[in-house]
Amino acid sequence: NAGVTQTPKFQVLKTGQSMTLQCAQDMNHEYMSWYRQDPGMGLRLIHYSVGAGITDQGEVPNGYNVSRSTTEDFPLRLLSAAPSQTSVYFCASSWRGGRGELFFGEGSRLTVL
């Protein structure tokens, strides 16, 4: 099993550009989520999904969109990137939602100039 796979690992954007961070898992987890990690801020939940077709907002959803068309995939979209979105992004999945072990991807480092 590959676990949770994120792409790309690194990305540089200019302000206003759009991009999609890809996340895929092969553990058949219903729950998937996106976190951002900033120095001194811990891991903050952006969006999460409890199954195909179901998504909800986390703590810091503004500026990000998600969709969940399959159990395996949970992409995160930045429609108009801003410097404040410079961060490391982690996708995570779980068999028990927010009450079970989260399996994280390797992370995607995004820089917005």
Add this chain to the structure above:
Amino acid sequence: GENVEQHPSTLSVQEGDSAVIKCTYSDSASNYFPWYKQELGKRPQLIIDIRSNVGEKKDQRIAVTLNKTAKHFSLHITETQPEDSAVYFCAASREGAQKLVFGQGTRLTINP
């Protein structure tokens, strides 16, 4: 919503000594408290968790204690080793919740 405060933000201990990291939470209905370890440049990984029906849980050199009355829980690492150097995150969630709220993280450095 839930708020989790973690202290200290940095901790430096001598190899072989013990390390303690503390977290407080705001939602009295929270009852699941995991701890994650993130080595430099790596992904966070679960190291231990506790549910509110127990006050303490141990796994070899690590242990977590929970005080529901005071709404705080702690990670204890004994006989620290260089490979314990990492950032540690606490987190909390409540029954039925899909949101796991993390603390700000503690950077633990083990000095040889």
